[in-house]
Amino acid sequence: MKKNYCLGGFAAINTGTIENSYSLVKLSAKGNVSGGFVGKNSGNVTNSFSHIEKAKVSGGFYGIDTGSILHSYFFHSLSENSKALKNLSDTTIGQRLEEIKNTDDVGNLGFDMENVWEYGQEAKPIRFLNHNWIYDVSQSEKYAARKENSILIKTAEELRELANKINAGETGASDAYVVLDADIDLEGKEWIPIGKERPRAFTGLFDGQGHTVTNFVIRDKEVTNKGFFGFLKGEVYNLTVDCRIKANQMAGGIAANCDEGIIGCCAAIVDITGNQSDFGGLVGTNGGRIFQSYAAGKIHPFAFPWLLGLIPMLAIVGVLVAVNLPDGTGGNKYAPVPYDPDAIADPDAEDDQPRTDGNFASFQFEQKINIDLTSGLCAFNFKNPGESNHNIVVQLQFTDEQAKTIMGSTGRTEEEQAALEAAEDYDPEINRTTIAESGSIRPGYMLENLRLISQPNGATIPPGTYNAVVYLIFYDIETNNRAMLDSQLPVVIEVE
Amino acid sequence: MRTQATKLETGKKQKIIIFSVFLLLVIAAILLLVVKVMPKSYTPPKFDETAVLGEPIPDAHFAYDEISVENGFSFFVAGNIYQQEDGSVYLYLTNPEGSDYILQGEILDESGEVLYSTGAIKSGSYVEKLKPLKEIENKAMKVEMRIYAFEKDTWYSRGTISLNNTLQPW
Numbered sequence: 001m002k003k004n005y006c007l008g009g010f011a012a013i014n015t016g017t018i019e020n021s022y023s024l025v026k027l028s029a030k031g032n033v034s035g036g037f038v039g040k041n042s043g044n045v046t047n048s049f050s051h052i053e054k055a056k057v058s059g060g061f062y063g064i065d066t067g068s069i070l071h072s073y074f075f076h077s078l079s080e081n082s083k084a085l086k087n088l089s090d091t092t093i094g095q096r097l098e099e100i101k102n103t104d105d106v107g108n109l110g111f112d113m114e115n116v117w118e119y120g121q122e123a124k125p126i127r128f129l130n131h132n133w134i135y136d137v138s139q140s141e142k143y144a145a146r147k148e149n150s151i152l153i154k155t156a157e158e159l160r161e162l163a164n165k166i167n168a169g170e171t172g173a174s175d176a177y178v179v180l181d182a183d184i185d186l187e188g189k190e191w192i193p194i195g196k197e198r199p200r201a202f203t204g205l206f207d208g209q210g211h212t213v214t215n216f217v218i219r220d221k222e223v224t225n226k227g228f229f230g231f232l233k234g235e236v237y238n239l240t241v242d243c244r245i246k247a248n249q250m251a252g253g254i255a256a257n258c259d260e261g262i263i264g265c266c267a268a269i270v271d272i273t274g275n276q277s278d279f280g281g282l283v284g285t286n287g288g289r290i291f292q293s294y295a296a297g298k299i300h301p302f303a304f305p306w307l308l309g310l311i312p313m314l315a316i317v318g319v320l321v322a323v324n325l326p327d328g329t330g331g332n333k334y335a336p337v338p339y340d341p342d343a344i345a346d347p348d349a350e351d352d353q354p355r356t357d358g359n360f361a362s363f364q365f366e367q368k369i370n371i372d373l374t375s376g377l378c379a380f381n382f383k384n385p386g387e388s389n390h391n392i393v394v395q396l397q398f399t400d401e402q403a404k405t406i407m408g409s410t411g412r413t414e415e416e417q418a419a420l421e422a423a424e425d426y427d428p429e430i431n432r433t434t435i436a437e438s439g440s441i442r443p444g445y446m447l448e449n450l451r452l453i454s455q456p457n458g459a460t461i462p463p464g465t466y467n468a469v470v471y472l473i474f475y476d477i478e479t480n481n482r483a484m485l486d487s488q489l490p491v492v493i494e495v496e
Numbered sequence: 497m498r499t500q501a502t503k504l505e506t507g508k509k510q511k512i513i514i515f516s517v518f519l520l521l522v523i524a525a526i527l528l529l530v531v532k533v534m535p536k537s538y539t540p541p542k543f544d545e546t547a548v549l550g551e552p553i554p555d556a557h558f559a560y561d562e563i564s565v566e567n568g569f570s571f572f573v574a575g576n577i578y579q580q581e582d583g584s585v586y587l588y589l590t591n592p593e594g595s596d597y598i599l600q601g602e603i604l605d606e607s608g609e610v611l612y613s614t615g616a617i618k619s620g621s622y623v624e625k626l627k628p629l630k631e632i633e634n635k636a637m638k639v640e641m642r643i644y645a646f647e648k649d650t651w652y653s654r655g656t657i658s659l660n661n662t663l664q665p666w
Contacts, residue, residue: 024502130497188507210498215506240498242505269504296502316525333600333644334653335538423594475653482653484568 005032005276006039006063009050010295011252012278013285014043014067016260020116020291023050024124025270025281026298033063035090036074039280042067043287047111050074051097051124055084060094069093071110075100075124100125116292128265128292134210135237135265135292142205142235146177154181159213163194166202176204180239186216191243193230193256196223201231201259208239208266217244224249225256227284228268232261240267247274252283253295261288270297334480337393340439340447349444352386354477365470369396369450371436371495373463377449378436378493386444390474390483396436396450396493397469400428403435403459406466411435411455432469435461440475461495468493540651541600544615547623552588560588568655569597569645572622577603577639578664583628585663589614589643590622597654598646601626603639603663611639611663616646632663639663 006012009023023037033039034057036050041062052060052074060074073095078085085091100106103119106126111117117126137143151173153159159180165173174195195201218226225231226248228241232255241253250256253268268282278284281295365382372379384392403410410417410433420426436450452461470491474483551572554560559575572590579585589601597619603612603626612626641661645654 127500130499133498133500188510212501217506238498240501242501244504244506267500269501271504271506294500297504314521317521317528332538333541333656334646335540335651337650337652480653482655484565484655484657 006278006280007032007034007057007299008037008039008063008280009035009052009299010037010048010293011280011283011286011290012039012250013280014038014041014045015285016043016258016287017045017289018043018048018286018291019046019289020112020128021048021282022126022294023281024294024296025050026053026300028054028056028298028300033058035059035061035063037061037072038065039063039278041065041069044068044070045072046070047116048072049126052076055082055088057088059089061090063089065090073109097125128294133265133292137205137207137235137237140205140235140237140262143177146175146205150177150179152179152181153184156184156186159184159186163192166194167192167196167200169200174200174202174204175234178204178206180206180208180211180213183211184213186213188215188217190220191216191218191228192220193218193223193225193227195232196225196230198231198257198259201233201257202229202236202261203234205234206236206239208237210238210240212240212242214242216241217246218251219244219246221248225284226251227254227256229255230257231255232258232263232288235262235264236266237262237264238266240269242269244271245273245279247272247277247279249277250284251277251279252281252285253297254282254293256284258283258286258288258290263288263290263293265291266293268293268295268297270295270299272297272299273301275301332478332480334475334482336480337391337440337475339391340441342449342451343439343441343445343447346383346386346444346446349383349386352444354387354389354443365394367491369468369491369493371452371461371493373452373461373495376452378452379448380450381446381448382438382441382450383446384441384443388443389477391440391442391477393440393473393475394438394447394450395434395471395473396491397432397434397471397488398466399469400431400433402466402468403433404428406464407433407455407459407461409455409457409459411453411457411459413456416456432471434471435468443477463495465492465494467491538651540646541616544617544623546625547615547617547621549621551590551592552622552624554586554588558586558588562592563643563657563659565655565657569595569599571595571599571643571645571657573601573641573643573659575661576664577641577661579632579634579666580625581666583632584625585612585628586625587612587614587641588622588624589617591617591619593620595619596648598648598651600644600646602642602644603661604642606638606640634665636665637663 009025036052050061073093075095075097077097103113106119107113118129119126226245245251253270254266270281272279370379400410436452441447470489472487562572564570574588577585591599599617601614602610604610614623641659643657
């Protein structure tokens with residue numbers, strides 16, 4: 001028969017007593033008996049609560065209850081009529097956070113707001129009164145017999161030594177009065193639980209004095225009961241632990257198993273991962289007594305799933321690096337002439353490749369060009385063949401002499417024209433006025449129309465038939481270098 | 497007084513490191529993609545800070561003369577180039593007054609490695625002397641002088657002239 005694994009934000013299984021405690025653990029494990037506070041309860045739970053954000057649990061507070069749960073609730077912000085809320089096994093003890101607005105609202109639920117709890121909107125919705133959240137260990141029955149022989153722990157080494165002694169079966173240590181005298185950072189290293197086997201459970205008195213043992217992990221597959229304590233039959237007070245656990249059977253932040261022990265005023269901030277295990281935020285299973293304690297953090301099935309994102313990311317970077325990096329400046333001496341936006345790929349040149357055996361350029365166009373003055377388009381039907389290895393810029397030109405005869409001027413401003421004419425080598429039969437120009441036309445592209453240029457001085461071409469020159473400028477497709485030899489061919493233009 | 501912490505501290509540093517690496521990889525991937533997908537940007541050469549206005553009067557042994565391309569551009573340059581003791585070379589590359597173009601010169605060895613380079617030279621100015629870009633052996637060597645001509649404003653090519661020459665030792 002398949003086992004139902006239990007998950008609880010605070011405890012996986014409770015057969016003992018839990019009072020005045022809470023869980024803020026986020027649970028995201030499916031297919032188990034899970035409760036925001038306790039997975040399976042056959043003991044007694046009073047005045048406790050859990051807070052759930054999403055209904056990824058069997059019950060907001062408990063998964064299965066065959067014991068007694070009194071004045072205990074789960075707080076949530078789920079919609080009252082939502083399916084998620086209705087699917088929970090314990091909807092009747094759900095309380096919408098938005099409806100808990102002050103101390104009285106919580107007090108009416110049965111919580112002791114004078115000695116144990118205080119209300120706070122951020123506290124979802126209550127927390128322990130900090131000044132009362134400390135247990136006086138001298139009240140413990142174990143204290144009197146052990147107070148003279150306490151073990152003071154101040155360092156990580158001392159704490160590890162204690163755990164080793166207890167796990168080695170040294171009864172003097174396992175039954176001792178241990179006092180934690182400082183916060184202890186275990187530097188992210190593996191922690192072997194104190195009392196990792198039931199016969200060597202901790203039976204003494206442990207006073208954390210409000211200190212925290214932080215930054216430890218429990219991943220060892222050989223360890224099946226994972227927590228700061230593996231098996232606890234003694235008493236632990238005033239201790240906070242902060243750890244990551246990879247669970248494989250039973251796990252809880254303070255203790256995997258609190259057999260007949262007592263946990264008071266303790267806290268566990270945990271990140272527990274694993275499948276097919278029983279685990280709770282503070283304890284795995286509780287058969288003893290727990291009071292004024294809480295658990296926070298998360299319990300989820302996989303560790304760092306987002307780390308998987310590194311793999312495709314590394315692959316992308318690797319491929320991009322492998323496919324040669326550009327040098328940032330484009331590597332070319334010259335700026336590229338922008339491609340003509342009107343040029344389109346020539347379907348006949350689809351399979352052609354630029355030639356690599358030296359400079360090669362050819363072209364095709366109409367020898368008689370019709371110019372539509374309304375649209376400013378010169379019907380040209382120019383093609384740069386696919387096997388060309390030059391981009392081509394096309395200009396339609398008059399000599400300055402022609403321009404003056406046809407348009408009345410060269411189109412230049414008076415200042416420009418005067419400066420040009422002042423030069424010794426100015427010859428109106430050689431100097432040209434450009435009347436239409438394309439952008440750069442790539443090999444395998446065609447341009448149906450050239451566009452007339454607006455002349456700086458506003459000169460226009462009147463309707464008629466004229467001789468003109470098509471001037472072709474070639475740019476290397478790789479280097480943008482202009483070929484030293486341009487081509488020019490006579491054409492007839494018909495302006496309408 | 498104790499406080500009731502709820503945020504996990506264990507592994508925070510490792511998480512920050514891993515997240516930073518992840519973030520760097522994402523940024524690197526985005527940058528590489530942008531560089532690959534976007535058109536390559538063009539950076540024109542900087543103007544030569546050693547360029548001097550006017551026209552030089554080199555000694556006759558430099559064989560300084562004009563080179564002109566029909567329907568193209570013209571420039572003046574030393575025909576004989578000598579390596580100096582510090583490796584530099586007198587080139588006297590001149591962009592004549594009234595030129596419509598910007599020029600730049602380079603001297604390359606036979607493997608195509610650039611030994612000397614000018615910055616961009618405006619019309620009406622010249623660059624007299626070039627410092628070597630690498631250590632150059634003091635011996636006669638075949639070189640190629642390349643003169644690049646740029647359209648003003650757009651930095652489009654107006655053509656490149658290549659001249660074979662010999663760099664003389666000092």
